[in-house]
Amino acid sequence: MKNIKVVQYKRIWFSISLAIIIAGLIFTFINGGLNFGIDFTGGTTIQAHIGKDFDISNVREIISKYDSEAVITYAGNEKEDVIIRTKMELDDASRKEILDSFVTEFNITTSNINFESIGPAIGDELKRQAILSLVLANIGMLIYITFRFEWRFGLASVIALIHDVVIMLILYGVMKIPVNSSFIAAILTIVGYSINNSIVIFDRIRENMRNVKKIDKVQLVDDSINQTLTRSINTSLTTLLAIVALYILGVPAIKDFALPLIVGIVAGTYSSIFISGPLWIILSTKFKTQSAH
Missing domain, CATH: 3.30.70 (Alpha-Beta Plaits)
Incomplete structure (x- = not known):
């Protein structure tokens, strides 16, 4: 596979994500926002x-x-x-x-x-738990990656995770998929999946940093991404095959869970390859303090 110049074209990758998010938020607003199900609003x-x-x-x-x-x-x-x-x-x-x-x-x-x-009281409690679980998951990821790598890796990963969560929220808003308890499971599943892909790339960046005397960070990130690209794509494709089968063969309730997972996996793969690495370079350039590692 030909090497992809990820960092060189980072403005394009960022612009694609920004365009999708802005357009999606506009459509979500036009559609009346998220379609909260009875788990959140109450009902029968x-x-x-x-x-x-x-x-x-x-x-x-x-x-x-x-x-x-x-x-x-x-x-x-x-x-x-x-x-x-x-x-x-x-x-x-x-x-x-x-x-x-x-x-x-x-x-x-x-x-x-x-x-x-x-009752609506149960729905309000579920909303608080959903937000709290998502916040705690991101804080936990940030602490783990900061401890294992450095804080700039952690911050880049969390921004990429926020990108994935926003993409999934937009899907729920545009498609009017009911936001029920399965929504929390779908979001946390994608957060875990996306961070795994990012960690693989960051681990390769750290290994490659040890093998060079003079670090060209642009080349370093591009080489690391390309070295792990086949693994990232193959992992995503095999996961997608299983979830697509669930979406095609499943009942409507399964479809409402599987479709966000499909979009989330695509978004998570995209962000781990095209967003997290370039973000790390931007943060490393802005904060040039030498890492303890």
């Missing part, structure tokens, strides 16, 4: 055991009288259950009407249907 979850094959459109017809935007997914090993998630707090009269409709439509008993209310 309905789980019904149908006990046979059924058409989800029939369930949609029943629920659309109360909430046309309710999230309806199959559940169970044989897809004989259905889970309905609505942001509305259904009163007793509405619940009785839904029970009667399910009994009439699918010939089941009322004991096969369960309602669960999620």
Whole structure:
């Protein structure tokens, strides 16, 4: 593979990311912001055991009288259950009407249907936990990389991680994917995946620094990235194959989890190759203090 001049064209790589982020934020704002699910806003979850094959459109017809935007997914090993998630707090009269409709439509008993209310207080607590977990994850990454390498490596990595998280947030906003508890898992998964790629490149930079007397940082970073490029691409491709298969074959709830992971892996691979290394050079140039290492 021909060597890629990553550092030389850093303005192009930064501009691509900036253009995607600005355009995505504009579209997200036009779309009305993030589509917070009931895990964050509160609402009602309905789980019904149908006990046979059924058409989800029939369930949609029943629920659309109360909430046309309710999230309806199959559940169970044989897809004989259905889970309905609505942001509305259904009163007793509405619940009785839904029970009667399910009994009439699918010939089941009322004991096969369960309602669960999620209050807004729980949603607020989940928001705080999501933000706290993300902040703690980034602080932990910064401390680890600073201890293992130096603080400039750590800061470059965290900026690259913020880039990946923002890209995923934009996807949720543009595609109106419900932001539920799986959102936290998706974000933390990508943070861990992206930092792993960056650490591999930074480790190669550190090794190469030991083998040269006079350091040309531009050449050093370019050589290190190109030496690890095949590994980074192959790792990302094999991971993407598995997640794409989940997206194609999975139920809607799995698709809503898999799609952000696909975009996050692409963004994480891009940032680890084209963002983190050039950022380290910029920080090293701005802060020329000799590293303890």
